[in-house]
Structures are given as C-alpha cells and as structure tokens.
Amino acid sequence: MEWETTGPRLSRDVSFLKEHPPERDAPPGAEGHPLWTEYVRYREARLAELEQGTPAKGPLRWEGYLDLRGQFIRGLLFEQLMVAKLRADAALPRSQRQWLRDFNQPRIETHVGMTKADLRFADVLVIEMKPASGQPPRMETFSFKSRDMHSLDQNALRTQMRADANGALRYYGETVNIRRPGLEGLVRIQRVRLVYEGGSLKPSDVKALQLLMKALNGRIKGVEVQFQ
Template structure:
C-alpha cells in the first residue's frame, strides 16, 4: 500500500487516485501521534502537505491498514466489525493529532497539533474479503453513515 501511495504521489495532481487533494504530499510510515484518551499511537501512514499555505495548518490525512479476515462475516456482523474498526481509526488517528516525529516539525507551522482532513481505513482484500458484495457494499455504506470522517476501502 505504501508503494502504491508513493507512486500516486509522483503523478501529476490531476491523475492521482488517492492523493489528489495534495499539492506536494509527503508520505511517512509509522508516525507517532498523541491524542488524549488513546495516548501515543502510531499511524500506519500519515500524509502531510509539504507545500506552503501561509497562515493555514498543513493538510494531513491518515491511513490505517487492516489485515482482518472478513470473509466469514455477513450482514450485521460485518457491519458491526467495520463500524468498530472505523471508530477505532477515528479515535486514534482522526480529528486533531499532536504529531511527535521531529523531522515533520518544520512542516507544522502552527505547532505540533494539526487537524486531520480525512482518515482512510483500508482492508486487505483477496481471500480476506467478503464473498458477498451486497453485504460488503451495505457495510461500507453503513460505516460512512455511522462514522463520518472515515473512508473505508477494500484492496
């Protein structure tokens, strides 16, 4: 996934699939972030805008990767698992984060606390993906209704 994001970042902005909202995305792995409640957590991937926007905090998005066997879950059980995963991703990596990585501090023009524009929860696909696409589509729709601010994708 990280390699796909890095390749996406190299494309012209109009051609990007995942990072089109960024002018100059910087992709960082396993970034320590602090929030009251969960405390210190490590985002699988944090993308931060390297471009300069005077007076504004930098654009930040987080990615959480799950390798969870969803193939045996159907209906309400699938929805419940995905909603719980999305709530956890939002609780740990969404809203406002205090970024702890020293090398990112120069990009944080207004201190180390930054708002997160979007949290993406990405499940591993293949054999781990539910076989019934109707259940999967319904579960993803339910997550987007119940946990705004988290985008769910299956690879």
C-alpha cells in the first residue's frame, strides 16, 4: 500500500484520511488562515469521492495547497494595481489627477495599522504633506475589493455594498488611531474610498448599479464607492 506520507500528496486510503483529518495535522496558525476553511472543504470533497469508490487522487497537503493558492490571489493583484495607479496619480500635477485632487502633495502609505473597534490595516492611507497653514493635514483611506458581483440580484448587491461601505467607514473612517511608527496618533479621516474591481466582476446593468451608487454616495457621509 502506498502511503505517500512524505510526498506533496496524502494517501488516497480512506481509513488513513479519516484518521488524519486536516485539523489533526494542522501546523500552528493554519486554522486561522483565510484559506483554511477552503482547504478543509477540499479535503472533505476528496474524501467523499474516495469513499464512494471514485478513483480520485490523494489530496494535497496544507503547505502545498497554501503555496499554490497563494500564487493566484486576485485581490492581492488588484491591490497592487491600485497602489501603482495612486502613486502615478500622486506624481501628476494636481489639476490632472483623477484620484488625489484634494491634495497638494500626497504621500501614499500602504497597509497602515489603525485601531477603532479593533486593529485593522487600511490598504492605503494618503497624507497631505503640505497642509494649509494652521490646518491639520488632510487624510484619506482607501479600501480595495475584488468581489464577483456580476450575478447578484439587486437587493443582494445593495446589501453587500452597504455592508462594505459601512465596514469601510467603521474601520478606516471618521476618527482612527494610527499605529504605524512615525505616524502614531488620533487623526480625522476626511474620506474613505471603497474601490471595487470592475471589468467582468462588475454588475452588468448600468442603470441598476447607478441607482445604488447614487443612493450610497449621496447618503452615507464620509465614504465614497467607486468601480475601477
């Protein structure tokens, strides 16, 4: 019998898999990882097929699974793309900017820890380096979301976008306590921008989306929703 216990894959033996459920061999910290629940589902699906006698493969170990999945995380790429766009925008003369028109000289910081209810990391914090005299520097935060919203019905879309906007405001808006060394302290965030990835992930009906955007942007103060 092949156990494959040292290779990248686990055995396809049902009794072995049952005796070694994912949580039993989980390395420290794995169970808190965002991909862990997906990994557990993957293991369960593979085990179910093997139990039915389907000639399935032995599943990947957690380490290999994590490494593989980590190379194709869409949200991470979108975030990198947006940060690059913001940096390019910041370098333009103010009148030509698309995103950062309200800043004289914007400085862009990424993954900035801030506490309100609990510790969260804002994707981007923009700080005014040349505030008008006597004024505290303007600060804005950005939250990027790579969410497939193409097939959501109108109420589901509304509920999702409201939850995202409320969440962005709660964690990265109003008054926050910045934890990044050198920037520490209580500051007022003038505006939170919630930016969704567009393209094929965007809802396809323009009118439906526009109605929601109008309602969100017109009626939730301090947060602005956009599609890229």
